[in-house]
Amino acid sequence: MKNQRLHETDDTVSFAYEEADITPEKPVQTISFGREDEESRGVLGRLLGQVSLWKYGKETCCLIAIDHIGFSKDHCNNLRRAIGKTLGVEKEKVMLCFSHTHSAPNDTIENKYAMFVDRQIKEAVNSALKKLSPIHGAWGNAYGDIGLNRRLDNNALDRRIGIFKAVDPKSGELRLLLLRLTAHANVLKADNYLISPDYFGAVRDTLRQRFGCPVMVTQGASGNVAPKYFTSTLTPPDAGDQRFIRSEQSMGLMAHEVLKQVLTIIDNIEPLPFKRLGMCTSRLDLSADMLPYERAMEIAKEAEQFAGIDGTLWLAEVLRLHRSGIKTQKETIEIHYFSLGNGCLCGVANEIMCEFALRAQALTGNEFFYFGGYTNGCTGYFPTEEEYDKGGYEVYWSMLIYYIYFNRVFPFNRNACTLLIKGAVENAPR
Structure with a gap:
């Protein structure tokens, strides 16, 4: 689309x-x-x-x-x-x-x-x-x-x-x-x-x-x-x-x-x-590369120390994927638009951070363009590049609990934020 x-x-x-x-x-x-x-x-x-x-x-x-x-x-x-x-x-x-x-x-x-x-x-x-x-x-x-x-x-x-x-x-x-x-x-x-x-x-x-x-x-x-x-x-x-x-x-x-x-x-x-009324969808393929198992153990240790999260089962799944030769997990993101008058609700299933909405609004030049998450599902946190570099709960630790629902064990790659915002804006209804 x-x-x-x-x-x-x-x-x-x-x-x-x-x-x-x-x-x-x-x-x-x-x-x-x-x-x-x-x-x-x-x-x-x-x-x-x-x-x-x-x-x-x-x-x-x-x-x-x-x-x-x-x-x-x-x-x-x-x-x-x-x-x-x-x-x-x-x-x-x-x-x-x-x-x-x-x-x-x-x-x-x-x-x-x-x-x-x-x-x-x-x-x-x-x-x-x-x-x-x-x-x-x-x-x-x-x-x-x-x-x-x-x-x-x-x-x-x-x-x-x-x-x-x-x-x-x-x-x-x-x-x-x-x-x-x-x-x-x-x-x-x-x-x-x-x-x-x-x-x-x-x-x-x-x-x-x-x-x-x-x-x-x-x-x-x-x-x-x-x-x-x-x-x-x-x-x-x-x-x-x-x-x-x-x-x-x-x-x-x-x-x-x-x-x-x-x-x-x-x-x-x-x-x-x-x-002006309409709903439409565009799709974007994103990747989450597997980190080394040694790094996964560090993440699990951090999650236990700072958030009390037990990563035993998550670590077992990471190890299984490594042994299966899987290097990347891919996901197709549905970007859904509901245009109503001069405004638009645009959503994805992820927990996107507020910067996604701010940047998308600035790029569209429309104060009524609302980019949001939790749309047609919920598939985990989606950090900005800046947050990706900091790590923590929104980037890694939450995956230790909810990976079984998301079909991914690691966050999307660092550049995914820019790719998603670009895709949401370029495919927005005109």
């Missing part, structure tokens, strides 16, 4: 929204903290699957926001195909955006839960199909301080709170606020065993109460951005200095900051008829 032209007609864009409760009703295995005991112990907040349908002439697009750390790519593709079949479109017209909450079930282990989620979301799609009606809309950016770069020596942040405001063309009544935020959804840390959408849920509830319409929240390039506020009795490595604020009201504080900033701009966003 190269600079795909978007569908344009004189018709009005139609829209529908539906949501599904995807909260587990019994204890389940969770994912994301690498704990020995990952069984949930109750529910702090309900998990949602939020479905939005967008139709313009012959073009139909489906954007879905899901409270989860991120399904496997296989799970995502199967669900996208099933939804596409219902809508009569290819799976590339279906985008799954994950909140990356660290307090949701492990869909790989909990097969019944995975099937339940798929069923709930497909039912919501069917329901939304019956509700399509015209909208007007427009983008705006507020700027807020909900996250901090995990590195003390790195001040890079994407402070944009992207807002798409959709209204009824006749009454002007709000139909939807679609937000794009950039901060990890782990206000709750490793001592939390309750199911929760994390601060995404608080943002949705707070803004819905204030504006009286559905609020969808999508995640940005948050790989190296931790929430400013957190709730925990621990002092976790991603909130270990004086910049971070410990509070029992942390999720409410995050939501209040978002609301405060949205209020500064929301009345200045003037929804209008728009003729």
